[in-house]
Amino acid sequence: MRKIIASILTAVLLISANLSPVSAASLQIYGETKMNLWDLYLTENNKATPDAISTATIDAVSQATYNPYDNKPVNIETGVDLGLIADSKILKAYGIQNEMVDRILSIWETGYRIPVLGTNGTETNPLTKNVVRYTADDKTTYDFSYEEAVNAASDQEKFSWKEFAEQSSKEDSTVPPYKVKFLLDNGDFGKRTLISSKTGMEPPLLSIDREFSDHEENLGRMMKLNFENDSDWANAVYGIKVNESGLLQGNMELGSYSDHNGDTSFLKGQDAPDKTQLLIRLSQKFRLGENKLTFMAHGYQDAEFTINLDGNQERYPWIVTFRGVNADNNDDPLTADSIVKQGDVLRVDAVGSGFSGKYDGLYIDGKPLPKENISTAIHTAYYEYLNSGKTLQVYTDQLTEGIHELHLTKRGYNDLMYFFTVNAQGKKTVPExxxxxxxxxxxxxxxxxxxxxxxxxxxxxxxxxxxxxxxxxxxxxxxxxxxxxxxxxxxxxxxxxxxxxxxxxxxxxxxxxxxxxxxxxxxxxxxxxxxxxxxxxxxxTAMPAAASVVYREADGAVVVSADSSYISSDNIQTVVINGISFPGSTFELIKSYPTYAMTIPSEYFDAGTTVPIKILTKNYSDLTATISIPETHVKRKAAPEAAVTENRILNSGGTILLNFPDDPDWRAAIQTVVLRNSSNSDTNMTSKMTAEPGKLTLGPTSYQTVGNYTLMITASGYQPLKLPVEIVAPVPGVVSYELQPDGSVSVVVAGSSNSYISKVSVFLDGQAVAADQITKGTTSFALSASCFPETRAYHLLITADGYADTILNLVTDVAEPPSLRVEGQYDTEKKSITVFFDEDASWREAVTGAELLRSSGTATTVSVADKSKSGEITLSISGYLYQDNYTLKLSAPGYRKAMLTVKILSVPPSGVAYELLSADGELETNVQLANSGYAGALTKIKMGNQTLTRGTDFTVTTSGYNYFATIPGGLPQAETEATLYADNYANKTILFTDKAQPPTASLPSEIGKEAVLTVTSGDSEWALAVTGITIGSSVTSGTTFGKDKLTVNEGTLTIPADKMKNAYLSSGTEKVIKVTADGYRTLVFRNLTIYDKLSSVYPQTTEWIDGNLHINLTDTSTSYSYYSVNKVYLDGTNITSSVQTPKSSNAYRLVIPKDQFEELTGTVSIRITGSTSSALPELVISVDLP
Structure with missing residues (x-):
């Protein structure tokens, strides 16, 4: 046995095996997904790429759209060639993978992703699979349901697709959609392709409502079309095109004609559509002369209507005519054949008073041009507006030779696209x-x-x-x-x-x-x-007149002098000395009026040399000079080598200690001591310096900013001494440790936060602890037990960037406490906890305190209430408890802390109750679970000695506001104790008390929401005990008719029609009727259909007229209504597309043409189904053929 669909989808090589390379056979899957209305429009109308839309074009439309209501997702029928999916899977399997392969497979497996405008997000809509079409080598097509392919299997040793498809199509009445958009090999959906003319129903005949359209207040502004009141077609319309290049928008505001409103109220916009009348605003999307409207509707052929706007511009002042020309070629109109010299100016004129000026988006070859920006004027290199925006000039200087597209978009107008060819031949070279x-x-x-x-x-x-x-x-x-x-x-x-x-x-x-x-x-x-x-x-900036570069003989330095703007760290960027570059920050700046200079010290120069110097700056020209260094030049001496004893200094109260080989001359020559930060700002420490032979002490620091500094000491005749130091913050608080039962150690830093803990590094006895041995929390971190192989004292060094180091001496050689346990369950309402242990009197008496911590680390107030009893300690809780795992810690000097995880459970909700049911002759117990949280957590129910498991022995319903468990079967005894087990909830015990079983009862064959309802039984005693009848969508919700609204006649219960009508019940399938009676189980009827109207309100009389069969489907219960037809079957054959459905013009008759009865004799059966938007019973009529 093998599943056919599995062969198609998962074993892609089977496709190669069964469909040979020379075979013309193919498989296509039809279904549905959603597409943005704008994207749908582009796939229908894009001229440059007629079968797909490019990413650039989609981006362009997205940028040109004002708000999310312009881009409402609409349903589309889709087609997927299975060969495309197979090819993509094979490519991926062999490692040949790209964006398009991933996109195609993602659409097939997950769905079609579309942007959600206004949110910068996307939504993915499933790609449904409904119909399979097999096309044989001879081009014969066979259609069958996707479900048939999924569930079917074959025992044949040699499988034949053609035989399978031919047999399946005979047994399956599934038909493919009318037109579909095929998935292309670039991952987009292309233009609609006709698939089955049979399934494209005839649209209604459209005509203009002259009374409305020619009325003075509407003439030239609005028009109304009649559509034969075909509500099914109206509800199926999803898009309206005008002149093949525009898309009408929904959300029209009546009485307003500005382009900020929609074009029609017939389509969905921000508001719901009005499908009762087809009103269209004559917007800027129309033009003088003929305008063709195309109505696209699911399941229907396109409906077309042509309206002629006569040549009177005064009647339509809002109509705008656009004209694109080459302004540098005698205003030659732009056409696909236009040759434009590189540099020519293209001009687009908008003629008409209704044009508000300027476009929403401008694109060259799909790429957006910079948006108009008055402050920066960046756009003027590409285009400019004249005449208040009604004239657009586009510059072609930067366009390469070849074909180009100018694409203009504006809300409320059809897109404008101009194609032209740029020619750069003959262009002269610019002088150098x-x-x-x-x-x-x-x-x-x-x-x-x-x-x-x-x-x-x-x-x-x-x-x-x-x-x-x-x-x-x-x-x-x-x-x-x-x-x-x-x-x-x-x-x-x-x-x-x-x-x-x-x-x-x-x-x-x-x-x-x-x-x-x-x-x-x-x-x-x-x-x-x-x-x-x-x-x-x-x-x-003009070079200052005082700018100079001179050699200073006094100290052998070269001094660059200028004004205060030139001599600044922001301006001087690089100094080049004899070809070697140095950062400008290398040299000292003097900025003290009237002296503004930069000093290049003597050690950068050699005696008797000529040195070129160049100063590179941010705001000035390069300053260049050649300096002659005299033979008498002497370099500054080097400062003694020195080191700080600790280079991480506290930002307040810290002291810097500097040791060096003593040099009395250097000590005596010290002039300044500063801390210089990375921005070259100095903190003067000279007044805080104490000098001793071989030692300098600086400090204390005072609120110094944390960071890296250079300690710089200048001494006359010496090069400056520069040493790196780090200014750090103190550790946030006291550091302590806690030995854990598993041998790990928790280190707690009081007052700390994640900003400190996240930076921590640990050294244990001088060795760095690996990162995978440290588990970091918010205010603490833990070292794994493997770090402490021996019970002894350890030396712990804790470092963190920007903070002082901390040393912690910890000892692991302590006594072990007994193991703790609790008995029973603890919920959030408990105020005490008793822990049990194997008696250890020494430890019990040594216990001094307790902690109770949530998983988040938050502490609940707890204290030792009683430790006098052997083997147990009782703790008192004065804080609040939450459903969570808590850690209980008991402290005793000389012992490791005793720890225990205590699970605190939620209290079950108060609304848990039960109801005993008799449903369709079967007994069951319904347990109402009060809320979704408890319903989702329920796992088991223990009834007497039997434990029931969710999903196996009972089910849970959590849809809508219905939360209940259903236990099939009766109770084991008259009174049964049941315990409910739910994750993270305390156990709940309730007592079930059995009741008598109700009698067998029946309902009418059809139930109408406004018709009399009778419940018939042969048990008058039960009927008198009935307290109410509830009608709804589940056993726990609905509309209840109390005893006062019921009529009891022996064993029959009746709800009158007026009571049913006044209850405003919902029609539809899978309804539930529940009858409650004192002393009895509740009687339940499930899977019922409640109709809007009963079949009896439609006469269903037949009449033969000119060989055509007329069936009267007038609704006799009201005026101007009729049976809304969905499908019509003649002896099991679907003939919907051939019939005339009821409408006012045919007196609400269903008309079946005589050609449908050819070759039929005797009595035929006609089955009529109601529209999907109405809940109507099927009508089955037997007719004798004349």
């Missing part, structure tokens, strides 16, 4: 230009620096032969700040000048703020017939 910088003179050396901010930028040509021609063609200059991306446009032609003699072009931004900013900038110049020029310019 360089930016002229400021002249900097230091000593006898003159160098050229950057361009001074606020002054004109001068561009000089290397060869000026074509400079004038290029200059004359300049049409746009962009000035871009490289660090912020901000774009500014240079005014033309007033801000540029050409100098033929000097072969220069000057650009002057005047007094504008952006022109006076320092930093790296890019100038973009676009000139007709030339390639785009991009030149980077460093804009600098």
């Amino acid at each position: 230009l360089t930016a002229v910088g400021e002249k900097i003179q230091v000593g006898g050396t003159t160098t050229e620096g950057g361009s001074v901010k606020g002054t004109p930028v001068v561009l000089k040509a290397k060869d000026g032969s074509e400079l004038k021609d290029w200059f004359d063609g300049i049409r746009k200059i962009l000035y871009i700040n490289d660090s912020t991306g901000t774009v500014n446009q240079i005014s033309l032609p007033s801000s540029i000048a050409y100098d033929d003699a000097g072969k220069t072009v000057t650009i002057d931004g005047g007094s504008m703020a952006y022109w006076n900013a320092a930093g790296s900038h890019t100038i973009v110049i676009r000139s007709n017939d030339y390639q785009e020029l991009r030149i980077q310019v460093k804009r600098v």
Whole structure:
């Protein structure tokens, strides 16, 4: 035996075996999933890629959508070629895996993931599998249910798909959907493909309601379409297209015509749709002339309707006409054949007063262009708006040669797409230009620096032969700040000048703020017939007049002098000495008016040499000088080698002790002592220094910020002494330890938090403890028992980044306490705990205290109440208990702490009760469990001497607000004690008392929610004892009709029709009717169907007219109603697509055409099922053929 579907889905090689490579046979699975409405629209209309939507396009639509109501998920019928799934599984099995393979398999196995707009999240909707289609080599198709394929099995040694499919299709009436979207090999669903014309029902005939549409207040604004009041079709409509390129949106607000509202109330938006009338707002998605509306509905052929908006623009002032042209080619219209020179400006004009200006999204080749930003103007390098946004200019300077797509989106309008080809041939090369910088003179050396901010930028040509021609063609200059991306446009032609003699072009931004900013900038110049020029310019602050680099003979240092802005740690970045680079922070800065200087000390230079020096800065040009070092140059002496005794110093009250080989001259020459942080800020410690031979003491520290510092001591004639030190915080609190029963040690740090514990490292007797031997909590950590192989004293060093070290001496050589235990259960209401142990009088008398800790570490107040009894100690609880595992600890000097885990249980809910039932002749006990938590936790029930297990001996229902256990069978005796066992709850014991069994009773063959209900039995004594009848969806809920609403006649109970109607019961399947009576078990009827109307309200009379059979399905219980038909079967054959369903135009008759009766004789059976939206009984009518 082998499962057929398993062969399909899990053993993919079977596909290769049974469907040979030359075979044309295929398998397809049809089902359903959900897709965002926008994505569905794109798959229907995307011109560039007609079978799929690209990721870029989806992203573009997402960015262009205003709110989540634009993208409501709708159901779609789907098709999956099983070969695609098989190929993907084979590829994955052989390690050939990529994003598309993963996506295809994820859709098949898990579902189709779609974005949920407004939440930045996604939802995954299952891909159902309903119908299988097998296409044989000869193109013959066989359809059968997916369930048939799943459950079917074959004993044949040689399995034939064709034979299986042919047989299954004969025995299965399943039919495939009308149109499906196939899963493509890129993981998207493509355009709808016709699968079965039989299942695409005819849509109603659409017509315009002239009375409404031509009314003065609606004319030119709204229209109403009639759809023959076909509610089934109306409920099936999920999308409406206009002109094949637009999608109508739901959530229309009546009386408002702005583009911020939807287009129709017929579709779902933020609000529920109104399917009773088909109203459409004549929005910007329509155009003058003919407009074709296409209505897409599940299970129906597309319905089409064409409306003509006459050429009177005044009647439709909101209609906007869009025109895309090449502005640099005589406004030549943009078409797929347009050739655009690189650099041409494309213009899109929106003509019409209703256009509010500016688009929501602009995309080139699917990639979004920067959104319009007034403050940075980044977008102006790509496009600009004119005429209050009604005119869009798009620049093609940065587009490569080849075909491109310009895609514009705007809420309330159809998407605009323009295709064109860019041609870069004939573009001339830009003259070679360089930016002229400021002249900097230091000593006898003159160098050229950057361009001074606020002054004109001068561009000089290397060869000026074509400079004038290029200059004359300049049409746009962009000035871009490289660090912020901000774009500014240079005014033309007033801000540029050409100098033929000097072969220069000057650009002057005047007094504008952006022109006076320092930093790296890019100038973009676009000139007709030339390639785009991009030149980077460093804009600098003018070099201070006092800037100098000189040798100071007094101490052999080189001093760089300037003003306060230049001499700053933020500005000076790198100092290059004789080709060797040093960070600017290496050298001391002096900033004391009027002296602003940087000193490069003598040890960086050798006597009798010439040294080039360059200073690189953030805001200034490079400062370059060449210094001659005299023969008499002397370097500073090295400071003595020194070390701190402890380099981790407390941030308050800490002392730094420095030892060194004594050098009295150095000690006497000490000038300053500072702590310098990573930002080069100093804390002066000179006044806190005590000097002794070979020793310096610094401190105490005072609220010093925690971190790494450099201790720097300067002495005249000596190089500075620099030593690293770390300023640390004290340990948060007292450190203690606790020996655990399993031999591990818990270390507790009072007042600590995870910020300290998470950084802890431990050294035991000088050896680092491995991380896997340390278990960290919030206020404590534990060392595993393997760290302490011997019972002795241990030396523990605890370190943590940013904190002082801690030393802990712990001893493991202590006496062991007895093992503890508790008896019985403890719940959250208990106020005492008694622990038992094998008597140890010495330990019992030594016990001094107790702790009771939750799993989270929170303590509950507990104390020793009584320790006078042998083998037990009673503890008093004064705090609150919660359902949790608690750790009980008893302390006794000289002993390891005695510990015990005590499970505290929840108290069972107070509403637990039972009801004895007789359901369909079988006895059972229903235990009401009060809430979902208790119902979910229930595992066993002990009844007398028998223990029942959940899932095997009883079931639990937890749907909705129904929480109950059902125990099949009767009680073992008249009174039975039952104990309920539930995880994390204390046991609950209740007493079941048996009752008499009710008589056998019956209900009507059809039950209507507004019809008389009778319960018939032959037992008048029981009937008189009845206290009520409950009708609902389960045995624990529903609407109860009390004794006062019942009529009793001997053994028959009756609920009158008016009482049923006034109760507003719900129709549907799987309903329950329950009859309660004093002294009797409750009588239960399950799996009932309650109908909206009984079959008797429909006449079902037949009449032959012109050979066609007319069946009267008028609802005689009300006016203007009829039986809503879903399916019609003639002698078991589905003929739904061929019949005319009841409607006002045919007097609510079901009309079966005469061609359906050809080749039939005698009496035929007609079975009619009600629509899925109504609960109606099936109608079965026998008709004699004429």
